[in-house]
Amino acid sequence: MTMEKLDDSHAQVLRQMCDAVGLPHDRALEEDVFVGFFQSFRPDGRGVHGVFEGLSEAADLHERLTELFEVAGDDRRPQGGRDAYFVVRQPAPMAPALVEAAGRQWIKRLGHLAETLGHDEAGETLAQVENIRVLEGIPPKHPKLDHDKTNLLRLLKDQAPLWLENLDLEANNVRDTRMEIADSLRASYYFINCDAMLRDYLMWPLYRAQIPIAEPLEPYFQLWKHGVKWRVYQEHQVDLYLPR
16 A cells, blocks of 8 residues: 555645654555654644644544643653653542543443444443442552453453454445544554553544444543543442542
């Protein structure tokens, strides 16, 4: 695949990304060339504006990135050094009741997304989540061994991150330009925080036309930007940890 064979809007986005970080256009299709792309614009993100110019989704994509930079753009660590990823170091407080409500919305909407995309078993598993428990402090780590993990944990960590990634690049035998653009941008968005759900929230405007449902990951982003961590140790329960 060469730049000349891409749809005009796809090629334009890649050229604008190259221009933003001083890369020659002929490198745009190299594997992982844009890993760390968004880190180039810390702390305020100003240089990223205009990258998506020409797309109807540009304003929405930039609005999400603006909020990302507002809450986690400063990469300086308190003890010195710099963060490789976007980390929310001073999250605004969030009331426990709002944390619980956001957690329930996240699981409910994720279940709707699963059903919409034909992942019926995953949708049923998410519908069976009964408890959203709000705790405080540093959460314990998830188990490392697969046989120690619950089905719900495997779904959230291993399956759900692939749903949008594996969407067909064609719709009704026509190449879907937005899906092709998303495919090109996925690595750069993922390495913002190595968090697939954060990635998919920030990229959702590119999927919206193909999946016309209530936005599934906005509640997740609300939890993330307030420093809330999630853990799953039981099949029908999600634990949400507020930062101290």
